[in-house]
Each structure stands twice: as C-alpha cells, then as structure tokens.
Amino acid sequence: MKKCFVGFLALVAVCSGCGTSQMASGDPGAIFAGAAIGGNVGGAIGGLIGDNNGGWRGGYRGSAIGTIIGTIAGAAIGNAVSAPKQEEYSYRIERTETCKPKPEAYPAPSVFDNLRIRNIRFIDDDRDHIITSGESSKVIFEIMNEGNQTIYNVVPMVTEITGMKRIYISPPVMVEQIAPRNGVKYTANISAGDRIKTGDITIRVAVADGNGQQYDWQEFSLSTRR
Known part of the structure; x- marks a missing residue:
C-alpha cells in the first residue's frame, strides 16, 4: 500500500510538471500507463537490490526509490511515444x-x-x-x-x-x-x-x-x- 502511495505521489509530481512544460503534449492515457508500468518494474528491481544490500529495510527503501524513478521514466516514455510530431512551419x-x-x-x-x-x-x-x-x-x-x-x-x-x-x-x-x-x-x-x-x-x-x-x-x- 505504501509503495502504491509513493508511486502515486511521483506520478502527481510528473503530471504537475507537465502542465507547465512542453512534455504535456502526449496522450494522458499513455503517460499514466507508462508511469504505472515503470513504477512497478522500478519498485521490483529496487527491492531486489535493496534486499541484497540491507535486508528487508534496505529492500523497502530500494523499492520506494525504484518506484519513484520508474514512475517518472515510464511517464516520460509514454509521453514521448504518444506526443504528436510538429510539422515544418509553412x-x-x-x-x-x-x-x-x-x-x-x-x-x-x-x-x-x-x-x-x-x-x-x-x-x-x-x-x-x-x-x-x-x-x-x-x-x-x-x-x-x-x-x-x-x-x-x-x-x-x-x-x-x-x-x-x-x-x-x-x-x-x-x-x-x-x-x-x-x-x-x-x-x-x-x-x-x-x-x-x-x-x-x-x-x-x-x-x-x-x-x-x-x-x-x-x-x-x-x-x-x-
């Protein structure tokens, strides 16, 4: 539950930043989907690394950090894939x-x-x-x-x-x-x-x-x- 909450906070941070930048041009559905997938993958990888280095406490911290990084990266990928291409000005x-x-x-x-x-x-x-x-x-x-x-x-x-x-x-x-x-x-x-x-x-x-x-x-x- 805490892991999901961390991912949600990361996603909110990403989307709030998109509102004032060029990144907001992508499809919101694709951005959310990319963020969710990235958060899950990042959390899983971060947890495994943390377990190996610091036991369950390290695993928890690694999972949280991985969720944040994965969410941001996934949102960015979803935005890039779905963003419309700018036509040459004419x-x-x-x-x-x-x-x-x-x-x-x-x-x-x-x-x-x-x-x-x-x-x-x-x-x-x-x-x-x-x-x-x-x-x-x-x-x-x-x-x-x-x-x-x-x-x-x-x-x-x-x-x-x-x-x-x-x-x-x-x-x-x-x-x-x-x-x-x-x-x-x-x-x-x-x-x-x-x-x-x-x-x-x-x-x-x-x-x-x-x-x-x-x-x-x-x-x-x-x-x-x-």
Whole structure:
C-alpha cells in the first residue's frame, strides 16, 4: 500500500510538471500507463537490490526509490511515444476553384483528367512568406490519382506567370507513374536573384502530361521585396 502511495505521489509530481512544460503534449492515457508500468518494474528491481544490500529495510527503501524513478521514466516514455510530431512551419495555400483548360484544348477524355493537386505549401528561408533578394524558398504539393488506372509520365510544373525578372524555379522532374488512389509529393525550389523588384508575383502549380498539356492547376500570389 505504501509503495502504491509513493508511486502515486511521483506520478502527481510528473503530471504537475507537465502542465507547465512542453512534455504535456502526449496522450494522458499513455503517460499514466507508462508511469504505472515503470513504477512497478522500478519498485521490483529496487527491492531486489535493496534486499541484497540491507535486508528487508534496505529492500523497502530500494523499492520506494525504484518506484519513484520508474514512475517518472515510464511517464516520460509514454509521453514521448504518444506526443504528436510538429510539422515544418509553412504557409498553406488554400485551394481555389478547380482550374481546367478550355474544352477545345483537349476534346478527347484522358486519364490525366483524374489527377488533382492538393496541399500546396510555400516555405521561405525567414518564414515571412515574402520573397526577398537573394532568398531561397520552395513550393511543396501533392499530386493525387483519383482514377482507377495507373497514370504514366506525369510532369509537375511550377512557373512564375507575371514575368518578374530574377525569379528562378527548378526545372520539372517527370514522375514515372502514379498508381490508382495514390499520390506523390513534389518539391520545387525557388530562388530570388539580387535586386529583384518590390511587388507581387503569381505562381502557377500545375500537372501535365509528357507533351506539356496541363490538366489541373492552381495559382497563388506572393509578395516580393528588394
């Protein structure tokens, strides 16, 4: 009974500390479970060590100390396992209305019609969402195949369509294939040369076939600063 009370006090101390620290991000259930298991294991090991060194009194003290240490360690492990992972800070581009070329541009249906662009992110070096002279940034997005056939030779495209000078975007890399109901994540690097103009640019994110025909795209604006 006393051993359980010692473990309870240790657990209360751990949880009260969590309330004011970053450790509190884990699942409370996992933290309590880890603390209970750690307390039991620590108490058992501490008791055996204490018995060998100081008889039953040493065993009792060893068990109490082991319970405290095991409870704290178990709670920490439970928290670490269940804590959510922080995503890289980025500027999320909200999807606008679906953009499609005019029907006369490709009258025949194509499997590429099933490709969709999702989850666009823009990340720049200083995280202010403004492209400044000499700064590097990147656009990250997903291309999903919502159809029932594998689509081959998919070309992700990122272009600057306002004609701003000294904005450099990495060339597209063809994706060999995207299976049905699957997708790929693509990253394009953007770098700004020295002395770019202060203003606004428009970035187009698109998906095309091997001939350059675009089937889904989105556009968003970013500010630039010299």
